[in-house]
Each structure stands twice: as structure tokens, then as C-alpha cells.
Amino acid sequence: MTKVAGRLSLINLLLIHFNYQIDEIMKLYSILLVIIGMTVASTGYAQKEVVEDTLTVKGVCGMCKERIEEAAYGKGVKYATWDKATDQLAIAYRTDKTQLEEIEARLLAAGHEVNGKVPAKESYEALPKCCRYEELEKH
Numbered sequence: 405m406t407k408v409a410g411r412l413s414l415i416n417l418l419l420i421h422f423n424y425q426i427d428e429i430m431k432l433y434s435i436l437l438v439i440i441g442m443t444v445a446s447t448g449y450a451q452k453e454v455v456e457d458t459l460t461v462k463g464v465c466g467m468c469k470e471r472i473e474e475a476a477y478g479k480g481v482k483y484a485t486w487d488k489a490t491d492q493l494a495i496a497y498r499t500d501k502t503q504l505e506e507i508e509a510r511l512l513a514a515g516h517e518v519n520g521k522v523p524a525k526e527s528y529e530a531l532p533k534c535c536r537y538e539e540l541e542k543h
């Protein structure tokens with residue numbers, strides 16, 4: 405009997421020891437998870453930064469407005485609103501998804517001058533006659 409009791413208590417001791425280790429491992433593991441979680445969360449927030457900007461985009465009519473806003477919209481662009489009277493295009497975009505150069509490139513490809521950057525001759529000439537902002541007044 406004493407032998408059995410001795411064995412049992414040894415097993416119990418081993419189990420207690422094992423449980424203790426598991427406890428310590430779980431504690432370390434949860435601390436590690438919290439650290440990983442915080443790192444992921446902080447980099448996530450940093451990447452999701454939204455930048456607002458205003459670009460001067462030349463145009464003359466309602467058709468220009470549609471074309472300019474459509475060209476400005478793209479991956480990562482939250483909004484794009486062009487004002488015909490002032491030529492100002494208000495935009496907001498996510499810096500982890502796009503960059504200003506990409507938005508400008510689309511506007512130039514659509515034939516519109518952006519912040520003094522002139523589109524390729526073919527792009528400008530592809531505009532309908534009523535949208536030739538270099539030759540026409542606002543209408």
C-alpha cells in the first residue's frame with residue numbers, strides 16, 4: 405500500500421509540476437500574444453493614415469467635373485470633389501493604398517492640367533471640344 409501511495413504521490417507531484425510549467429508557459433504565451441497584438445494594432449493604425457489635399461485641376465464645364473472626379477477616384481481614394489468656379493479638387497486618400505503621384509497621373513491621362521503639370525498633347529486633344537480648357541471660358 406505504501407508503495408502504491410508513494411507512486412501516486414510521485415505522479416501527483418509530476419502532474420503538479422507539469423501543471424505549474426503549463427501555467428508559466430501559458431502566462432508567457434499570453435504576454436507574447438498581447439505584445440504581438442499591440443504591435444500589429446499600432447502598425448495597422450499607422451498604415452491607415454488618411455491624407456487630405458487640394459489640387460488645382462483645369463476644367464471648364466460639368467463634363468469636366470465628371471471626368472476629373474472619375475479620374476481622381478481610384479484605389480485608396482476616399483473622396484474627390486472638383487469645384488468648377490475655383491478649379492480646386494478636394495481629395496482624401498489612404499497613404500498605404502495610393503499616393504498623390506498616382507492620382508495626378510490619372511488626371512493627366514484624362515487630359516487635365518494638375519498643379520501646373522501639363523498633360524500629354526494627345527490626352528488634351530482627346531477631350532471633347534467643349535472641354536478644351538486652354539481655349540474656352542467656363543461654361
Ligand SMILES: [Cu+2]
Pocket residue numbers: 463464465466467468469534535536
Ligand atoms: Cu468639360
